Amino acid sequence: MNMIVPVILSGGSGTRLWPVSTGTAPKQFQPLTGKGSMFLQTLERAADRGRFAPPLVVCGPAHVAHVEADLAAAGIADARIIIEPAARNTAPAIALAARVALADDPAATILVMPADHVMTDVPAFLAAIEAALPATDAGALATFGIAPSHPETGYGYIAMGDPLLGAPGVYRVRRFVEKPPRDRAEAMLAEGGHYWNAGIFLMRADRFLTELERQQPAMASSCATAVAKSREDGARCHPDAEAFLASPSNSVDYAVMEGAEQVVVAPVDPGWSDVGGWAALHELGDKDESKNVRLGDVIAIDARGNYLHAATGKRVAVVGVSDLIVVAHGDDILVIPKDRAQEVKAIVEYLAANPPPTA
């Protein structure tokens, strides 16, 4: 039995969790769900060395220190870190990791996981991986489909097809649906057989690269050259910048999955969240008797349904408010209604357009 190589994509910037998550310290490195950082939680999902090879982490230069600190905190000494010279979205990131994995093991199977997701039922996820393995061994590219709980318009969907023979719990993919408008999302929820695309993939590295070469020859070639000319520095792998920068930028869904042959989906309910905003953290968090989530030094009087987050050394005191997000982190204080929490992006955009004067 070959080991599965965890590929952890840590390229996100998580601006929807400002002010805690920022470009230099994005959400995957923050202990936002109270059980270590999401990056650490992702590592731990694939920590069983009886099943998983040492992980490959793909990240940008700005986040190497965070990655190394978290790896050290987790006691993981055998990971490798692939440092992207620049962000080129997920398809080139996975291409780099697939090339590195293939160099170690021509039969390598990779498990691609974004570093900023939460799962509350890891055994369910691991079981879905086992279910998908016969299909991926046979060359399939496996996606994991999350049963939708509401008509979310922020995710892509996967339309499930027929069961795959010889792989119980695995289905052909009828089609991918890009982030839908509200009415389409509602129709899919009502119809059934549609799953959220969690951006988690299991596949043989060689099969991914074959699909990439067929559909995205320029990207495949750039990434192959970048790895061939890479520079090693201990656990750090630096792909060649000139070659990598020549690659087109695209997501793995658009660049590969939507046009690939042999794509399958394993439906799974692992208590998944991509922690896509402060409202998600209210949903995930432990609540008091008034449905408030309280993190840190918080005083809440006659307050209901709030997410109240005081970083170390700060104190948040509220009276008589409902369904608010209040976050105090560093010198920043955010106050926004829970049902408008996605609009924190407006603040991030304002700050980008109005940088503070440099002294």
Place this chain on the structure above:
Amino acid sequence: MNMIVPVILSGGSGTRLWPVSTGTAPKQFQPLTGKGSMFLQTLERAADRGRFAPPLVVCGPAHVAHVEADLAAAGIADARIIIEPAARNTAPAIALAARVALADDPAATILVMPADHVMTDVPAFLAAIEAALPATDAGALATFGIAPSHPETGYGYIAMGDPLLGAPGVYRVRRFVEKPPRDRAEAMLAEGGHYWNAGIFLMRADRFLTELERQQPAMASSCATAVAKSREDGARCHPDAEAFLASPSNSVDYAVMEGAEQVVVAPVDPGWSDVGGWAALHELGDKDESKNVRLGDVIAIDARGNYLHAATGKRVAVVGVSDLIVVAHGDDILVIPKDRAQEVKAIVEYLAANPPPTA
């Protein structure tokens, strides 16, 4: 023409403006209205040395440093600071100042002003003082009545009587009304002839002390002894602690004014506010086109009617909220609806009952 001696009572603790105003740094020393501290504004109201003698400040030991810093900032070198060994409410505080003033000038007239009020029309106030002087020269104790703008239940009221002969703009006081219930406040507003008691008084020091001796002999005696045995230390005057601590504690309204002879009222509209809470600061502040008051580094997107206050070095960012108070000061963040701003007291009480562990 005798000079009027400003007596500035700076004993308040201003807990309704937590977290900016605290016991050690109460509201009168904070630049809350954007034009210097309220203590400084009070000094400046009586800064004309053609009319006013150097001020007497009455404060507690914890606030002497604040007082001296503000006096220095205002360039006032001739003030005297009477340091109360303990808080005994306003009647003994005024008694100390009246004794000190009388020792300098047997004909002294004192103008008693709380240090934590705001006036936007100082000339109107000064004109009311001039109007009251003939009456106070003749022995009256003058109050200043603020025309009520709403049926406030947090202030005492003064019922105006007949005009005083020979003193245009000055009226006899029919009676004092303690903080009324809502229906009584509404009735007084509808009836007219009732004014808010602003706690500002003009009177000859000897007349005040005569009334005090008649109505509160123990208090009068304790305060007289405390001043007779006081210790001078530059501008600081330390009344004798043992004598002062023997004094009963009471407000000047209850102890003297309600039972005094020759009490008059000068109605005045000086744009007065006692800044009794955060909602008052929203009323007083300059507002943007969406009726937000913004102090400091504030980002407000689609937000209306809020009071947003970021202390130096902090940044407050709000989206989609209305009629909220958001204050970031030190390590504390307060969020409370504007119409419940008085309930900040619940936080102060909670903190008093649950002090942080000392390291």
